[in-house]
Amino acid sequence: MTNIMHILGFQQGGWGAALLAASSVTLALSVLGFILGAALGATAAAGRLSPRRVPAWLAHVYGTVFRGVPDLLTIYLLYYGGSIALTQIGTLFGSDGFVGLPTFATGVLAIGIISGAYQGEVYRGAYQAVDRGQFEACKALGLSRYQSLRLVIVPQLMRHALPGLGNVWQLVLKDSALISVIGLVELMRQAQIGAGSTREPFIFYVAAAALYFVIAVVTASVFRFSEARAWRGMVHA
Amino acid sequence: MKFSRLAAAAAAVGMFGFMHSALAEDAPKSITIATEGAYAPWNFTNADGKLDGLEIELANNLCERMKVKCTIIAQDWDGLIPSLKVGKFDVIMAGMFITPKRLETIDFTQPYAVDPGGFAVAKDSELGKLGVSAEKFNLDDEAASKAAIEKLKPLLKGKVVGVQAATMMLDFVKKYFGDTVEIREYKTTEQHDLDLAAGRVDALFAQRTALAATLSKPEFADYTLAGPGFVGGLFGRGTGAGLRKEDTKLKEMLNAAIDGAIADGTIKRISEKWVKTDVTPMK
Amino acid sequence: MIDFAFFLEIIPVLLAGLPLTLLLTTASMVIGFFLALLLALAQQGNRRIVIWPIRAFVAVFRGTPLLVQIFLIYYGLGQFRPSLQAIGIWWLFREPYWCAIVALSLNEAAYGSEILRGAIKAVPRGLTEAATASGMSKLLTLRLIVLPLALRNAIPNYTNEIILMVKGTSLASIITLMEITGIAQGLISQTYRAVEVFVAAGAIYLALNFAIISALNALETRLTPYRVRA
Numbered sequence: 184m185t186n187i188m189h190i191l192g193f194q195q196g197g198w199g200a201a202l203l204a205a206s207s208v209t210l211a212l213s214v215l216g217f218i219l220g221a222a223l224g225a226t227a228a229a230g231r232l233s234p235r236r237v238p239a240w241l242a243h244v245y246g247t248v249f250r251g252v253p254d255l256l257t258i259y260l261l262y263y264g265g266s267i268a269l270t271q272i273g274t275l276f277g278s279d280g281f282v283g284l285p286t287f288a289t290g291v292l293a294i295g296i297i298s299g300a301y302q303g304e305v306y307r308g309a310y311q312a313v314d315r316g317q318f319e320a321c322k323a324l325g326l327s328r329y330q331s332l333r334l335v336i337v338p339q340l341m342r343h344a345l346p347g348l349g350n351v352w353q354l355v356l357k358d359s360a361l362i363s364v365i366g367l368v369e370l371m372r373q374a375q376i377g378a379g380s381t382r383e384p385f386i387f388y389v390a391a392a393a394l395y396f397v398i399a400v401v402t403a404s405v406f407r408f409s410e411a412r413a414w415r416g417m418v419h420a
Numbered sequence: 421m422k423f424s425r426l427a428a429a430a431a432a433v434g435m436f437g438f439m440h441s442a443l444a445e446d447a448p449k450s451i452t453i454a455t456e457g458a459y460a461p462w463n464f465t466n467a468d469g470k471l472d473g474l475e476i477e478l479a480n481n482l483c484e485r486m487k488v489k490c491t492i493i494a495q496d497w498d499g500l501i502p503s504l505k506v507g508k509f510d511v512i513m514a515g516m517f518i519t520p521k522r523l524e525t526i527d528f529t530q531p532y533a534v535d536p537g538g539f540a541v542a543k544d545s546e547l548g549k550l551g552v553s554a555e556k557f558n559l560d561d562e563a564a565s566k567a568a569i570e571k572l573k574p575l576l577k578g579k580v581v582g583v584q585a586a587t588m589m590l591d592f593v594k595k596y597f598g599d600t601v602e603i604r605e606y607k608t609t610e611q612h613d614l615d616l617a618a619g620r621v622d623a624l625f626a627q628r629t630a631l632a633a634t635l636s637k638p639e640f641a642d643y644t645l646a647g648p649g650f651v652g653g654l655f656g657r658g659t660g661a662g663l664r665k666e667d668t669k670l671k672e673m674l675n676a677a678i679d680g681a682i683a684d685g686t687i688k689r690i691s692e693k694w695v696k697t698d699v700t701p702m703k
Numbered sequence: 704m705i706d707f708a709f710f711l712e713i714i715p716v717l718l719a720g721l722p723l724t725l726l727l728t729t730a731s732m733v734i735g736f737f738l739a740l741l742l743a744l745a746q747q748g749n750r751r752i753v754i755w756p757i758r759a760f761v762a763v764f765r766g767t768p769l770l771v772q773i774f775l776i777y778y779g780l781g782q783f784r785p786s787l788q789a790i791g792i793w794w795l796f797r798e799p800y801w802c803a804i805v806a807l808s809l810n811e812a813a814y815g816s817e818i819l820r821g822a823i824k825a826v827p828r829g830l831t832e833a834a835t836a837s838g839m840s841k842l843l844t845l846r847l848i849v850l851p852l853a854l855r856n857a858i859p860n861y862t863n864e865i866i867l868m869v870k871g872t873s874l875a876s877i878i879t880l881m882e883i884t885g886i887a888q889g890l891i892s893q894t895y896r897a898v899e900v901f902v903a904a905g906a907i908y909l910a911l912n913f914a915i916i917s918a919l920n921a922l923e924t925r926l927t928p929y930r931v932r933a
Contacts, residue, residue, distance in 0.1 A: 253873035264897030379610030618781030
C-alpha cells in the first residue's frame with residue numbers, strides 16, 4: 184500500500200503529477216478532436232441530405248470508411264501519411280524545409296476525422312427528426328433559408344442530437360488512448376512509460392483506467408445537464 | 421512577380437534533391453536529436469519525464485564538441501526513420517545499428533558503439549544451464565557463426581522468443597532460428613522484459629548490454645544471459661547516429677566529434693558508467 | 704499514379720492476418736453474447752445485491768478505453784503470475800491470444816448487456832401479461848415470448864456492436880498478435896507507403912463489415928417477414 188502511494192504520489196520521483204498532466208493532454212486532445220469532428224460531421228450531414236448526387240455520395244463514402252475501418256489503422260494512415268503529404272505540399276509552395284506534423288496535431292486530426300464520421304450520422308438523424316411542420320411554418324413566416332436554419336431548425340436539431348453526441352464524446356475520449364501508439368504523451372502513454380520504468384504495470388493501468396473513468400463520468404454529466412436544458416419546458420413524448 | 425514565384429515553386433519541385441543538398445551544406449547551429457526513451461540503459465525516461473542514459477550523455481557530449489545547440493526528444497521506435505525522413509528531427513541516436521537495409525533509406529555516422537546481440541533465458545532452462553559465453557561470433561564469418569548457431573538450435577527448439585519489432589534482432593531470429601522457435605514481436609523492449617518475467621516468453625534476443633541491465637533487477641534473479649554474442653552480418657558495423665542522406669556537413673561534424681570522443685576515452689568512460697562494459701568500436 | 708503491382712503484392716500479405724481477425728471476432732462475440740444475456744437477465748429481478756455489481760462492471764468497461772483494458776489484463780495481470788498459477792488460471796493469461804479474447808469478450812458483455820436489457824424492456828407489457836394470464840410460468844414466458852421478441856429487436860443495435868468488435872480486434876496487434884492492422888503497420892513502417900497500405904487493409908475491413916451487415920440483415924428479414932413486406 185505504501186508502495187502504491189509512493190509510486191503514484193506527488194513527491195520527487197512519484198508519478199502523480201505526470202499522470203495528472205497527461206490527463207489534461209487527453210482532455211485537450213479529445214475536446215479539440217471533438218470540435219473538429221463537429222465541423223466535419225455537420226459538413227458530412229449536409230452532404231448526405233443534399234439532393235445532389237456527388238456530395239451525397241462523398242459524404243456516404245466518408246461515413247462508411249471511417250466508421251468501418253479500425254481507428255488504429257486511420258491513426259497510422261495520418262501519422263505516417265500526413266507528414267509525407269504535408270512535405271510534398273510544402274515543396275510545391277517553395278518551402279525550403281520539411282514540414283512535420285506534430286503528434287498532437289496528428290491526434291486531433293485523427294480524432295476529428297473519426298468522430299466526424301459518427302457525428303455526421305447523429306446530425307443527419309437529428310435533422311430528420313425535426314417536425315416537417317416547422318419547415319413549413321418558417322416558409323409561412325417568410326424566413327430566409329439561413330434564418331430558418333439558425334433560428335428554428337438548428338436549435339431543435341441540437342435537442343435531438345445531444346444524446347447521440349454524448350455517445351460520440353465517450354467514443355472520442357476512449358479513442359484518444361489510441362493516440363499513444365504514435366508517441367504523444369497523453370494519459371495512456373504516460374501510464375506505459377511509468378509501467379515500463381517501475382515494472383509495476385498493474386498499478387499504472389489501474390490508475391489510468393480510474394482517471395479515464397472519472398473524466399468520462401464528469402463529462403457525461405455535462406451532456407446530461409445540457410440535454411435537460413435543451414428540453415426544458417418541453418414534454419418528452 | 422506572381423510568375424517568378426510559380427517558376428521558383430516549379431524549380432523547387434524539379435530540383436528537389438539538389439535544393440536540399442545545397443541547403444544542407446551550411447553548418448547547422450542547432451539540431452534536434454531523437455531517441456526512443458524506452459531502451460535502458462542506452463536511453464530511457466525517468467519519473468520526471470526526463471530522458472537519460474548512455475546515448476543522452478553521449479549526445480550532449482558530442483554537441484559540446486561540435487559547439488551546436490541540441491534538443492533531445494523521444495520518438496517511438498518504429499516512427500524514428502519515417503520521422504527523420506520528413507524532418508521532425510535531424511539525428512537519431514537510439515541504439516540503432518548501421519545496416520545495409522537502413523542505409524538504403526538514411527545515412528549513418530561511423531559507429532559510436534559495438535554491442536553484440538545475445539539471448540536471455542531462465543537459469544534452469546536448457547540454454548540457461550549452458551551459461552553465458554564471452555565468445556563473440558562475427559556473422560560475416562559464415563562457417564564459424566553457423567556452427568555456433570547450430571549448437572544453440574536444439575536448446576531452443578519450440579521455445580517462444582520475444583524480440584522488438586522492426587529491429588535487426590527480429591531479422592536475426594527470423595533468419596537463423598525461424599524454423600526452430602516461435603517469435604513474438606513487441607513494440608518496446610520494456611514490454612518483452614515484462615513478458616519474460618511473466619513467463620510468457622522463454623527467451624529474449626536483444627543487445628547484450630540492454631539485457632544485462634534488465635537482468636540486474638531483482639525480479640529477474642532467476643534469469644541469465646546465455647550462449648555467445650553475435651556481431652557483424654545483418655547487425656552491420658555497430659550502433660551509429662542516423663541522419664538524412666543530404667545532411668553531409670552534419671555527418672562530417674558528427675564523425676569528427678565521435679573520433680574525438682573515442683580518442684580521449686569519453687565513450688569508454690560513459691559506456692562503463694551506463695552499461696558496465698566498454699563498447700567503444702575498434703578502429 | 705496508382706501502383707497496382709504494389710497492391711497485388713501487399714493484399715496477400717494482409718490477408719494472412721484475416722483468419723486471426725475472424726477468430727478473435729467470433730470467439731469474443733460468442734462468449735460476449737452469452738455473458739451479456741446472462742447479465743441482462745440477472746438485472747430483470749430487483750435485487751440490489753445482484754444489480755449493483757453488474758451496473759458497476761458495465762460502467763467500468765464502457766467508461767474506460769479498450770486499450771487500457773487490454774494492457775491491464777495482459778501486462779497488469781502478468782505481474783501476478785505466481786498467484787494466478789496457484790489458482791490454476793495462468794494458462795489463460797499466459798497467451799496473448801486468450802488475453803485479447805478475455806478483454807474483448809468482457810467489453811462485448813458490457814455493451815451487449817445494455818442492448819439486450821433495452822430490448823427486453825421494449826417487449827410490450829401486454830404480451831407478458833397475456834402470457835401470465837394464460838397461465839404460463841415466468842421461465843416459459845421468457846423462453847417463448849420475451850427472448851424471441853427481444854433478440855429479434857436487438858439485431859440492428861447488435862450489428863453495430865459487431866462492427867465495433869471487428870474494429871476492436873485491431874488492438875490485439877499491440878500485444879504481439881499479428882492480425883490485419885498489425886501487419887499493415889509493419890508494411891507501412893517498411894515501405895513508408897501509408898496510403899496504399901491503408902486502402903488495401905481498409906478494403907478488407909469494409910468487405911468484412913459488409914458481409915456481416917448483409918448476413919444480419921438477412922437474418923432480421925427472415926425473423927420479421929411481415930415488417931419488410933409492409
